[in-house]
Structure formats: C-alpha cells, structure tokens
Amino acid sequence: xxxxxxxxxxxxxxxxxxxxxxxxxxxxxxxxxxxxxxxxxxxxxxxxxxxxxxxxxxxxxxxxxxxxxxxxxxxxxxxxxxxxxxxxxxxxxxxxxxxxxxxxxxxxxxxxxxxxxxxxxxxxxxxxxxxxxxxxxxxxxxxxxxxxxxxxxxxxxxxxxxxxxxxxxxxxxxxxxxxxxxxxxxxxxxxxxxxxxxxxxxxxxxxxxxxxxxxxxxxxxxxxxxxxxxxxxxxxxxxxxxxxxxxxxxxxxxxxxxxxxxxxxxxxxxxxxxxxxxxxxxxxxxxxxxxxxxxxxxxxxxxxxxxxxxxxxxxxxxxxxxxxxxxxxxxxxxxxxxxxxxxxxxxxxxxxxxxxxxxxxxxxxxxxxxxxxxxxxxxxxxxxxxxxxxxxxxxxxxxxxxxxxxxxxxxxxxxxxxxxxxxxxxxxxxxxxxxxxxxxxxxxxxxxxxxxxxxxxxxxxxxxxxxxxxxxxxxxxxxxxxxxxxxxxxxxxxxxxxxxxxxxxxxxxxxxxxxxxxxxxxxxxxxxxxxxxxxxxxxxxx
Numbered sequence: 001x002x003x004x005x006x007x008x009x010x011x012x013x014x015x016x017x018x019x020x021x022x023x024x025x026x027x028x029x030x031x032x033x034x035x036x037x038x039x040x041x042x043x044x045x046x047x048x049x050x051x052x053x054x055x056x057x058x059x060x061x062x063x064x065x066x067x068x069x070x071x072x073x074x075x076x077x078x079x080x081x082x083x084x085x086x087x088x089x090x091x092x093x094x095x096x097x098x099x100x101x102x103x104x105x106x107x108x109x110x111x112x113x114x115x116x117x118x119x120x121x122x123x124x125x126x127x128x129x130x131x132x133x134x135x136x137x138x139x140x141x142x143x144x145x146x147x148x149x150x151x152x153x154x155x156x157x158x159x160x161x162x163x164x165x166x167x168x169x170x171x172x173x174x175x176x177x178x179x180x181x182x183x184x185x186x187x188x189x190x191x192x193x194x195x196x197x198x199x200x201x202x203x204x205x206x207x208x209x210x211x212x213x214x215x216x217x218x219x220x221x222x223x224x225x226x227x228x229x230x231x232x233x234x235x236x237x238x239x240x241x242x243x244x245x246x247x248x249x250x251x252x253x254x255x256x257x258x259x260x261x262x263x264x265x266x267x268x269x270x271x272x273x274x275x276x277x278x279x280x281x282x283x284x285x286x287x288x289x290x291x292x293x294x295x296x297x298x299x300x301x302x303x304x305x306x307x308x309x310x311x312x313x314x315x316x317x318x319x320x321x322x323x324x325x326x327x328x329x330x331x332x333x334x335x336x337x338x339x340x341x342x343x344x345x346x347x348x349x350x351x352x353x354x355x356x357x358x359x360x361x362x363x364x365x366x367x368x369x370x371x372x373x374x375x376x377x378x379x380x381x382x383x384x385x386x387x388x389x390x391x392x393x394x395x396x397x398x399x400x401x402x403x404x405x406x407x408x409x410x411x412x413x414x415x416x417x418x419x420x421x422x423x424x425x426x427x428x429x430x431x432x433x434x435x436x437x438x439x440x441x442x443x444x445x446x447x448x449x450x451x452x453x454x455x456x457x458x459x460x461x462x463x464x465x466x467x468x469x470x471x472x473x474x475x476x477x478x479x480x481x482x483x484x485x486x487x488x489x490x491x492x493x494x495x496x497x498x499x500x501x502x503x504x505x506x507x508x509x510x511x512x513x514x515x516x517x518x519x520x521x522x523x524x525x526x527x528x529x530x531x532x533x534x535x536x537x538x539x540x541x542x
Contacts, residue, residue, distance in 0.1 A: 011168070013149075098137055102124070155209065184355070188363075193476050281495060345400050346398055350391065414459025415456065448482060
C-alpha cells in the first residue's frame, strides 16, 4: 500500500513551496506545508531585483533564452531554459490572479533592466520590494485556503517507506521528541545555502540543510560548486550586509573604486551591466588593488525622487546610515547570494529517488548553468513549481539525466558530540576564505580538512539520532568544497586561480552522491589525468 494518497508534504515556504502548496490544492490534492521558521521567513522575502519575463513590446522569448544561455557559460540545460522562458508569462499571470500588485506605468506593466539582459524585462512589485510583495501575497492565499501549515518544524531526516511514499522526521520547536510525518510524495523547497558564508545577502534560515538531508538519503546532487556571489552588497563595519539591487545599475548607477574611477569597462565590454560573476571578480580585483574593503556605487547623477520611488527599500535602509544615494556614494562589496547547485532534478522536479521532488533554489535542473541570469530565480520557483504540482497530481516515473561525472562521497562519520557554539561562525569563515570568489586546490583541501574535523566531532555515530542543524550545515559546506575541488577549471561562478580558464573536458555537469561509486567524465575528449583525478587528492574520508 502506498503512502497517504494525494497528501504531499512540502518542505519550505519560499516562493517555490508556497506556490506548489497553492497549486496542488487547486488541483484537488491535500498538501501539508512545513517550514523551519515562521511561514514568511525565506530568501524570497528579501529578493529586491524582481522577476524576469519576456512581456514587453520589444522583447521575445528567444531573446530571454539567449540571455539565459549566455550567462550560464556553456552549462545551461537547453530544455529547462526553454521551459523557463516560454512559461514565464503564464506564471506571471498566475501571480496576478493570486493578487500580486506588480508596478505599472501609465496603465502598462513597468519593466526594468538588469545586468546581462538585452531588454528591459524585469517586473517589480513595490519597487525593490518584489520578493516581499510576492511572499506576502502567496502566504495570505495559503492561509486563506486553509492549507495545513506547520511552522518552526525543522526537517532532520527523510526515508522512503517500504509500502510507498516517504517519511519525514521533524524537530518541532520546543518539543523533546521528533515528529514523524508520512506523505504520498515529498517535495523539498528548502531554499539555498548562502548563510553558510561569512559575507552573505541571505537571511539566517538559508543554511542548506535540505541538501544535506537529501544527500544522506542517497539522493543525487549536481553543480554544488556553483555558488553565485552578488557583486553589490552594502559594506560598512558593524552594519548588516544588505543587498543593493542590481536594478540600480540597470537605472544607470556606476561602480567606482576608492579613487573615484569607473572601472568596469576595463573588465568587460558591457561595463556595469556585465554578468554577475564578471562584476564580482572585477570588484574583488579593485578592492585588492586599492587595498580597500569596498568599492562604491554611484547614483548621484540620478533624480532623488526617482530613486526614492523606484528603490524605496534601499532608500530607507541607507537613510538609517545617514546616506542619500542621490548625494552620497554607496559602499558595496560582493557577498554569497544564490546556490546554483543542489538536488539533481529533471524539468518535472523528479529527483533520483522515486516520490522525492525538489524545486526552487534547492534544486539543480541545469537551468542556470554555471552562472544564473539575474531575476530568473523567483521565476524558476514558479515555473518548475507548476511542473511539480502537476507531477503530484499525475505521478510519472522519471528523474534527472546522469551527470557527465559523479564524485562519490563516503557517508560522514563522527563521535556524536554537541555542536560547539563557535562551529557556525567557523564554517562561515572557512567557506568565505577558502571556497569563495576565487579558489585554488590548496585552499579547498584546507577547507575540506577543517570541515571534516568539525564533522568528526559532531556527526552522530551510525544508527544514532538525526544530525543536528550544525552537522547538516557542516556537511553541505563540505559538499560545496568537494565539488569545487573536483572541477579543475574556471567557469561562471566557479573561479579557480590554478585553473583560470574554461576547459572543454569540463563542459559537463558534476554530480555528487553520498555512498555511491565514482563515475568518470563521459566526454571522450577528457584527458586521462582529469578523468582519473576528479580533484580527489588529500580529501578526508576517501
């Protein structure tokens, strides 16, 4: 007998989880939505930039596709990207139907432009509060629809049931014992892992535990080495790291170094509107060259009224620090922003394990390739969330295509000790210093040794209780570093100073599987030493 039919369990309350819950109920299912914090807390809430769709009179789906593929640096899954851009207008219509108040200008939807987009195609709601408006609207609809919601329930372990379906072990806030929930299908929409880095634009909940929980269950991961850094995050000693939306540069703001010099045209012909990975590394280079902790975003030539109306969230935040963007330069520096890799899925959200689906930032469809095009992230949650909801209604077997190579990761082992108070801070420093914007083999090997040492102390022994949040965070960090060591080239958001150029043999997706067997790159052109090594030297547990 299968699990409770038509009762999917959805974990995560960002745009992907909320949308899947709403749509699956509309399709006649009875979903349960689980979130580890409050219902409104997710990365979606903090998304300023907007959501991309080819709906303008001078735009076309083909142009959106071309920009997405170009930004992805040779690794975009063409099928997934075409689905993303073709279905974007319909998913925007869904948001309008749910009540999202998109900004308009003279009766028409207002469209902005961002880096690496060839057209103005970014829709906003409340100016730079797009994520907040979408999250609030979908959350209100979930509550009004009477969907069962369990807040402050952290996912700790998952396992397939012998009779079908999945069982999830949850740790409820304040409860001594875990809660077990059975479901016909399990949907992971747990978001990204940006808060594993010391410098990040992400909220505290973005710790990547969903990836670790899935990996421990033997689920195939992919593209974990690709972590996107946002180039312009507010940087002042003692102040929170606050995202300064890319749309400001789309409006005409310029990057300047501490000498007041515009510098982006030295790095890319698109200047300030170059792809995010290019802008991020350019800013890092300028900071190193001038020995300064930041560069500056200059919007002083833009109208104060325009800035205040178009970017009210940024404007209010800067006012708290006595800054007016129409008068003052904004100190900015890069920070971890978006996890491109995660649970390997096909375009229907199906993972390598039957009945386990994933969508949103935790999933790796290949739609972003090696570097995500700005404002495609909220869109990804909607488009593939729709596919997941329909898959829940009419399940069909399937799963992701095999990656070009798979790194085998032995299961972590440990002594089951308590998580030290300083472990989260240490993990963030390790990733920022050794697995950050620029990487190399020596630093990655140091990171793996240090992370393995943390896991050795806090990972439960075999057959013990479910791992604590600190152990899951450390394991996800380890998986990011392991994939980064394996990919011996530079591509998109992954930059290796010891392999500073793309290599044809590595134009493939790299998988990770805990407890599986290593699979060599499938391309016949792969040199033997690349095929053999997979960056495996000096890696703990191997």
